[in-house]
Amino acid sequence: MKAETIIKQQARNSLADQNWGVALAAFIFPACAFFMAQTVNSFSVIVRGASVEELANAPFARPEALLFFLLLQVLAVGILFVFSPVFVGAAKLYTDIAHGRQGRLSTLFGWFSGKHQYGRAVVFSLSLAVRNVLWALLCFFPCGFFVVLLRNFSVEGSGPLQEGIRLLWYFFLVLLILLGLALWVVLTSRYFLAPYLFLYKEELSAKACVMQSIFxxxxxxxxxxxxxxxxxxxxxxxFFVIPALYVVPYFQTACALSARWMLEEAGEGIP
Structure with a gap:
């Protein structure tokens, strides 16, 4: 039996032991924080009546709209970092479930219990997020460049040839996006163990957790x-949203189990 099959079976067994409710909460609460940030992001465009495209094409035509847009962008990012300990708590909860423990909802908010814990969680989240975003910018740069080409060298006309060229260009764009996503997953896989090292190695700094994960x-x-x-x-x-309520807790528990195997083999077992 393949290791992946064993891990997935163990994940299902761990969740079946009266843990589905808290595992679902570990998905919903962080998702709510992300949704709040996205709502603020959308609000920045709706309130000022200016689309992102308009601001990009003429950023100084409406300086008050641009300023309001940028301020709310900062607020949206700020919301994510203020609630970033919830994401760390979710990782801890999935790890507890993977270890056969009874998951507790209070675990989600454990990193709000003190200034040291909260600050450590925020610094770690920021460290990991910056690295992931920088890799994303690199991986999806060809997509952005190609979009600029499409906008500046659009195919004129409505004949069969022109429609075929447009279809080919959009197909190539989708291909670039998929390749960029695959490359991003591969490149950021080096950080997979960082959250689990962070959870149980309190003597390690955020940077040390990341560096040890890379190694x-x-x-x-x-x-x-x-x-x-x-x-x-x-x-x-x-992509159909509803299945995520099952898939995300299942996937995260399986990842926690996989991380446990890796760390135990490396002599860095999670207690």
Whole structure:
């Protein structure tokens, strides 16, 4: 039996032990924080009556709209970091479930219990987020460049040839997006163990957790990517939103189990 199959079976068994409710909460609460940030982001465009495209084309035509837009963008990012300990708490909750413990809802908010815990969680989240965003900018830069080309060198006319060229261009854009996403998953897989090291190695700084994860994942990257690929059909179903209520807790618990195996093999077992 493949390791991925064993991990997935153990994840289902762990969740079936009266843990589905709290596992679902570990998905919903962070999702609400993300939704709040996205709502603020949308509000910045709606209130001022200016689209993102208009502001991009003529950023100084309406300086008050641009300023309001930028301020709310900062607020949206700020919301994510203010609530970032919830994301850390969710990782802890999934790890507890993966270890056969009874999940507790209070675990989600454990990093709000003190200034040291809260600050440590925010610094770690910021450190990891910056790295992931920088890799995303690199991976999706060709997509952005191609979009600029499409806007500046649009195909004129409405004949069959022109429609075929447009279709080919959009197909190429989708291909670039998929390739960028795949490359981003591969490149950021080096940080997979960082949250789990952060949870139980309090003596390590945020940077040390990331660096140690990069070192340990050199031997484990293939195992992690195989696990992700085994979940690919499930993850694709999340585009329909409702399946995510099942898939995300299942996937996160499986990831926590996989991380446990990797850390135990490296002599860094999670207690």
């Amino acid at each position: 340990l994942m050199k031997k484990n990257k293939g195992r992690y990517l195989r696990l992700v690929l085994s979940f690919l059909p499930w993850l694709l179903s999340c």
